[in-house]
Amino acid sequence: MKIKFLGGAEEVGRLGILLESEDSKFQIDYGVIPEKPPMFPLPPEDIDGLFITHSHLDHIGAMPIYYQGGGVEVFATEMTANTTRPMLNDSVKVTALEGYVERFNRDDIEKMYTLMNIAQYGRKIEYMDSEITPYSAGHIPGSTMWKFVNSQELMVTGDLYTRDSKLLSGAKPQKAENLIVESTYAGKNHEDREEVRKRLRERVGEVVEHGGKVIIPSFAMGRLQELVMSLADLPYRIATDGMGNLITSIYLNTPGYLRSEKEFRKAVGKIKEIRGRKMREHLDNIDVIISTSGMLDGGPVLSYIEKYVNDPKSAIFMTGYQAENTNGRSLMEKGTINISGMEVKPEMQVEFFDMSAHAGHDDLVRFIKDCSPNNVILCHGENREALLEDLANYNVILPYNGKEFTI
Numbered sequence: 374m375k376i377k378f379l380g381g382a383e384e385v386g387r388l389g390i391l392l393e394s395e396d397s398k399f400q401i402d403y404g405v406i407p408e409k410p411p412m413f414p415l416p417p418e419d420i421d422g423l424f425i426t427h428s429h430l431d432h433i434g435a436m437p438i439y440y441q442g443g444g445v446e447v448f449a450t451e452m453t454a455n456t457t458r459p460m461l462n463d464s465v466k467v468t469a470l471e472g473y474v475e476r477f478n479r480d481d482i483e484k485m486y487t488l489m490n491i492a493q494y495g496r497k498i499e500y501m502d503s504e505i506t507p508y509s510a511g512h513i514p515g516s517t518m519w520k521f522v523n524s525q526e527l528m529v530t531g532d533l534y535t536r537d538s539k540l541l542s543g544a545k546p547q548k549a550e551n552l553i554v555e556s557t558y559a560g561k562n563h564e565d566r567e568e569v570r571k572r573l574r575e576r577v578g579e580v581v582e583h584g585g586k587v588i589i590p591s592f593a594m595g596r597l598q599e600l601v602m603s604l605a606d607l608p609y610r611i612a613t614d615g616m617g618n619l620i621t622s623i624y625l626n627t628p629g630y631l632r633s634e635k636e637f638r639k640a641v642g643k644i645k646e647i648r649g650r651k652m653r654e655h656l657d658n659i660d661v662i663i664s665t666s667g668m669l670d671g672g673p674v675l676s677y678i679e680k681y682v683n684d685p686k687s688a689i690f691m692t693g694y695q696a697e698n699t700n701g702r703s704l705m706e707k708g709t710i711n712i713s714g715m716e717v718k719p720e721m722q723v724e725f726f727d728m729s730a731h732a733g734h735d736d737l738v739r740f741i742k743d744c745s746p747n748n749v750i751l752c753h754g755e756n757r758e759a760l761l762e763d764l765a766n767y768n769v770i771l772p773y774n775g776k777e778f779t780i
């Protein structure tokens with residue numbers, strides 16, 4: 374089998390993996406690096422099938438390019454299919470707003486849906502020369518590890534989380550001779566999730582009891598809903614805003630993916646959804662606001678921060694990875710953010726809570742061992758070498774974008 378990365382080999386983002394056997398050529402994911410402007414992967418190739426691991430833009434953001442003129446059969450879980458459309462439509466909107474070159478439009482996105490095949494966890498698909506089975510990757514609802522069996526056996530994890538969270542059960546290892554695995558957190562372990570949640574709940578309480586507002590910038594998909602589940606039972610008035618509200622309604626209407634739909638529904642029932650400018654301006658009866666964008670680069674969250682920017686009683690709680698050249702990274706490193714072209718230093722309290730949905734170093738090593746592969750191909754990481762020592766018993770391959778290799 375020949376393997377080539379169109380992106381995402383030695384970097385976090387724009388993943389695209391080509392798997393070529395004698396009789397088929399498949400691709401897993403085709404994403405962007407969601408910077409300003411977004412960075413695209415290498416150009417599309419002539420393929421027989423496209424498999425989506427999950428609906429974050431670094432895995433899907435370039436996919437509609439395949440549907441300009443031609444098209445190819447695409448495979449995803451129902452949850453991934455349902456959440457991919459609003460994410461891509463939003464990226465078309467942002468591209469127009471920011472004045473970037475348009476690489477695809479809404480028609481291309483819709484064309485993709487005419488060739489969509491819905492897959493179910495654990496249920497084998499027979500397609501061309503391969504038997505293909507999707508398994509939960511534990512990263513966000515619908516996220517998938519794809520296992521391909523033809524003359525070779527290979528599994529691609531996509532983004533991976535192996536522990537149970539409030540929202541999802543962790544990924545279970547699967548036996549595979551060849552394993553392509555993400556390595557975002559190579560060399561780093563996370564603080565215990567339960568401890569993080571406890572600290573977050575305590576700090577929310579302290580800020581609100583002292584008369585401040587808590588603003589939590591959050592990714593729309595997965596993170597916002599986990600925050601809702603982590604905080605909803607507190608005796609404070611919590612509200613959500615931005616695209617996360619739409620994703621929440623998709624989660625509620627796509628059964629079979631969450632750890633407990635009942636618990637999720639209960640939590641969502643306790644919070645308020647902010648819709649429209651009028652509600653946004655009347656925050657007297659709200660204590661905690663969870664809103665996009667997670668990296669503070671647009672979305673309603675900036676207007677909330679602007680409102681409380683000079684209030685030292687209020688707080689900004691960050692919970693996610695902050696990419697370079699984003700407001701979020703600037704806030705974490707320099708304490709400043711850019712609002713409407715002005716560099717501002719908020720007087721609010723700023724704190725970080727690690728709620729990552731990527732497996733930490735030790736969990737990655739354990740997961741890889743439990744899959745008992747011969748070849749381990751590390752991707753989607755900037756520090757992949759940090760895993761080499763712990764994987765000394767395996768044939769480890771560190772691929773680079775555009776460089777084909779054979780297993």
Ligand SMILES: [Zn+2]
Binds near residue numbers: 427429512532
């Ligand atoms: Zn992801």
Ligand SMILES: [Zn+2]
Binds near residue numbers: 429431432532753
């Ligand atoms: Zn990713």
